[in-house]
Amino acid sequence: MAKRNDVYKCSECNNIVEIILPSDKELCGFEKVVENTTDAATEKHVPVVEKIEGGYRVTVGEVEHPMTEAHSIQWIELITDNNEVLRKYLDPTDKPVAEFKTDAKEVYAREYCNLHGLWRSK
Numbered sequence: 779m780a781k782r783n784d785v786y787k788c789s790e791c792n793n794i795v796e797i798i799l800p801s802d803k804e805l806c807g808f809e810k811v812v813e814n815t816t817d818a819a820t821e822k823h824v825p826v827v828e829k830i831e832g833g834y835r836v837t838v839g840e841v842e843h844p845m846t847e848a849h850s851i852q853w854i855e856l857i858t859d860n861n862e863v864l865r866k867y868l869d870p871t872d873k874p875v876a877e878f879k880t881d882a883k884e885v886y887a888r889e890y891c892n893l894h895g896l897w898r899s900k
Contacts, residue, residue: 813898823897825887836887838874858882
């Protein structure tokens with residue numbers, strides 16, 4: 779059963795959805811995207827969360843992820859203990875970095891790479 783904030787992708791149309799309000803039924807026609815947390819690739823995908831004044835900065839990878847038309851981060855999001863989901867959409871010309879304003883004490887970040895899928899901070 780789908781849970782709030784689960785991410786799903788359709789294998790036919792490649793649409794990606796995030797569950798906002800779950801039901802007691804399975805999501806039709808979509809497959810759950812599994813969050814990766816261990817990076818074995820040359821590029822770095824695991825989001826790095828840094829506390830900054832007024833919120834958090836999320837950088838994709840300890841070594842900044844490349845951003846090209848063929849290989850890029852499509853979005854970065856911060857999920858907080860205040861039930862907030864803060865998201866920034868990126869273009870291939872952007873840096874793989876996002877800053878989020880929040881007073882939350884506990885957070886984790888996720889990002890989606892067009893080639894390597896969904897990644898979560900540790």
